[in-house]
Every structure is written in structure tokens, then in C-alpha cells.
Amino acid sequence: MTTTTQRAGATAPAAGRRRKAAAPAPTGADRIPKPSQGWYRDPVTGEKYRRVTTILEKGCAKGDALTFWAANLTAELALDRLPYLVSSSLREETRAEAYDWLRRAHVRKKDERADAGSAVHKLVEAHVLGAPVPEELLEDDDLAPFLTNFLQFVDEWDVQFEASEMVVGNPEDGWAGTLDYLLRSPKIAAALSARYGVEIAPDAVLAGDTKTGGELGIKGVYPEASLQMGAYRRATIAWLRDGATVPMPRVAPYGVALHLRPEGYRLIPVAIGDEVYAAFRVMQQAADWASGLSKHVIGDALTLPAPPVRDTVPTHEEVAV
Numbered sequence: 001m002t003t004t005t006q007r008a009g010a011t012a013p014a015a016g017r018r019r020k021a022a023a024p025a026p027t028g029a030d031r032i033p034k035p036s037q038g039w040y041r042d043p044v045t046g047e048k049y050r051r052v053t054t055i056l057e058k059g060c061a062k063g064d065a066l067t068f069w070a071a072n073l074t075a076e077l078a079l080d081r082l083p084y085l086v087s088s089s090l091r092e093e094t095r096a097e098a099y100d101w102l103r104r105a106h107v108r109k110k111d112e113r114a115d116a117g118s119a120v121h122k123l124v125e126a127h128v129l130g131a132p133v134p135e136e137l138l139e140d141d142d143l144a145p146f147l148t149n150f151l152q153f154v155d156e157w158d159v160q161f162e163a164s165e166m167v168v169g170n171p172e173d174g175w176a177g178t179l180d181y182l183l184r185s186p187k188i189a190a191a192l193s194a195r196y197g198v199e200i201a202p203d204a205v206l207a208g209d210t211k212t213g214g215e216l217g218i219k220g221v222y223p224e225a226s227l228q229m230g231a232y233r234r235a236t237i238a239w240l241r242d243g244a245t246v247p248m249p250r251v252a253p254y255g256v257a258l259h260l261r262p263e264g265y266r267l268i269p270v271a272i273g274d275e276v277y278a279a280f281r282v283m284q285q286a287a288d289w290a291s292g293l294s295k296h297v298i299g300d301a302l303t304l305p306a307p308p309v310r311d312t313v314p315t316h317e318e319v320a321v
Contacts, residue, residue, distance in 0.1 A: 025044070026043040026044060026243070027243065028242055028243045029241060029242060029243050030043060030243060031043055031044050031239070031243030031244075031245075032167055032239040032241075032243055033049070033167055033169070033176055033239065035051050035178070038050065038051050038054035038291075039051055039054075040167070040169065040176035040177070042171075047171060049169050049170075049171065049174055049175050049176035050174055050175045050176075050284065050287070051175070051176065051177060052175055052176070052177030052228055052231050052232070053177065053228070054287065055175060055231075055280070055283055055284050055287045056224050056227055056228060056283060056287075057287075058286070058287035058290045058291055059282075059283035059284060059285070059286035059287035059288075059290065060224055060227065060283050060286075074102060074103070074105050077102065077105045078102060084098065085098055085102065119137055119140070119143055120143065120146045120150075120210065120212050120260060121165070121180070121210060122134060122137060123137055123143060123146060123147050123150065124150055124164070124180075124181070124210055125164050125165050127147075127150065127151070127154075128161040128164035128181055129164055133147075142262075145262035145263070146212070146260055146261075146262060149260055149261070149262075149264055149265045150210075150258075150260055150265070152265065153258060153260075153265050153267065157185050157187045157188055157267070158185055158186065158187050159183050159184075159185045159188070160183060160184045160185065161181055161182070161183050162181075162182040162183060162184060162205055162249070163179070163181060163182045163238070164180070164181040165178055165179075165180070165181070166178065166179055166181075166182070166238055166239065166240075167238070167239045168232055168235035168237065168238045168239070168248055169235055169236070169237050169238075170231075170234060170235050170236050170237070171236070171237065172236065173234075173281070173284075174284075175231065175284065176235075177228070177231065177232060177235075179207065179209075179229075179232040179235075180208055180209040180210055181207075181208045181209075182205050182206065182207060182208070182249065182251065183205075183206050183208050184203055184204070184205060184206065185206065186202035186203070188206060188256055188267070189201065189202050189203075189204050189206065189252075190202070191267075191269075192206075192252075192254045192256075192269055195254075195269050196254055196269070196271070198254070200252050200254065204252045205249050205250065205251050205252065206251065206252050206254070206255050206256065207229045207232060207233055207251050207252075207255035207256075207270075207272060208255060208256050208257070208258060209225055209228070209229055209255070209256075209257045209258070209270075210257075210258045210260050211225065211257055211258070211259050211260070212259075212260050212261065214259070214261075215261070216259065216261040216263050216264055216265075216266060217266065220259040220261070220266075221257045221259050221268045221270075225257050225270055226270050226271060226272055226276050227276060227279060227280045227283060229255050229257075229270055229272045230271075230272035230273070230276035230277045230279075230280055231277060231280045232251075233251045233253070233255070233272050233277070234274075234277045235248040236248055251272075253271070253272055253273035253274070254269060254270065254271055254272065254273070255269075255270050255272050256268065256269060256270060257270050
């Protein structure tokens, strides 16, 4: 039987009240930080770290590229569905529906790409970990070519994976994120050495990232991939799947982005050295500005101050003047 003692001088809880039990310390995989609203929170220490992808979204200006992409997509869709738009414009009840459908074309396209990218990442992760591929993904005919081409990449380049979908962070610099994978491949190391004129050991740990957008041979891998991978390379801590933490392994300053499409794949070299991390830190400052200080530097319009109130009755001389 257990007994409870109370420290001398402590105040007893009020009658009928129960003191709220402290939350149990997280164990196992519950110790791994999870992303939420642009941040990762360490459930053990309570510290919050800015999410790498949020830093890039807020701090990396893309100019007019997205505007032109959305405009081109909308114009192409309008011409393809011109009969529908014309007939819908003739009645008020269908005009609003057609207008909303057209103006949200770019949102639907982004969502489709995100869904496809997420599914492909699950396929890749299952393979890397030697885990069963979720049944709903195996039954998706649209995803089958992605998996086939990914397996071809692994076989042709003799890839051995070291980690997949691992949460990493740099508490001192205030950020965390989830990398795609770390790998070893003597063939990739040799190709990168030849491309950049450097010496990368055959057994070096390399950072890798899978991109599924764009068109094969045209677009699909953008400079932001370098910033993201360059940040992960400079992580100082990594969370294993059992929740344990380990120092981030040493990663080569050059990695690869796997542009994976249904019609094939391309392996794109990516520089992720210290100069890239320095640029990422600038983006982090810009993100802090965009989400923080910028919201407070412009105030409401000023108003003229009210005239002072006189406390005394004016003298005869003042009235005369």
C-alpha cells in the first residue's frame, strides 16, 4: 500500500478538488517533434523550432513566376472548356459557379500535385524502410510508374539508404524539418566528384530529395531544393524512429534531387555547401520579418493633437488683444 506525505508548511488542496495530474513524460516515438502551423515543437524540452519549408515559403521570394503560372493555367483551361464557360455565363445561377471553378484552377492543380507527391513519398519511404506498401497505393494505377522508375533508379545507381523521412534540427539556429533521405552510392559519389571537380569518398553520406512536379527534361527541380537540403545538411541533431536523438551524421556538400515522373527519372546534382546554408539563414531572417516584425512597423494614421485646454479665465488685456 502506498502512502502520500505532504511537505511541512505546504498548503493543502481545497476540499473536493483534485490536483491536476502532471502529463506523463513522452516516451518512444512520442519524443519526435511533429510539425504544426509552421513550427516543430520538441515534446521533451518544449522548445519550438521554425519549420524549414515555412522559412522558404515566407522568406524566399519567387517574383512573378507563380503569377504567370497561374495566369497561363487559367487561360489554357478557359480555352479548353470554352463551350462550358459560354453556356454557364448565360444564367446567373451557373455564372457564379463557373467563375469560381475557373478562378480556383491553380489551387486545384497545386492540390493534385501535392497529393501525388505525398503518395510517391509514401511509396519511397516504404521501400527504403523495407515496410509493406499501403494497399491503397499499390492499387493506384497512376502511382505504379513512379514506383517502377524509383526502383530503376535504386538499381542503376546501386543506392543504399541510411535514413528516410527523418526529423532533424538545429536548435541553436532555431529550425527543424524532415529530410527525404540520406544515402550512400559509389556511382553517385563518383558522378558528383566529376561534375564539381571535387573528391567525394565512395562511402560518403549524401542527401537526397524526390521531386515529382513539372515535366521530365524541362522543369521540376528548383533552386529552393538546394536551400532546403543545405539546411538539413547543417542539422546538429536527428530523431530516430524510436524517439532517441543522435548527432546528425556528416553529410557531403553535394547531394542529388531525384526528379521522378511516370515517364522516367532524372538525377539532378545539387550544391548544398556552407554558402548555401548562409543563404538559407538570410531567408530565415526574411521569414522572421514577414511573419513577425513586418506586422508591427506600420501604425494607424496619425491625428492632429487636440488644442490645450486653458485652466484660467483670460485677463482683460488678453481679451482686448
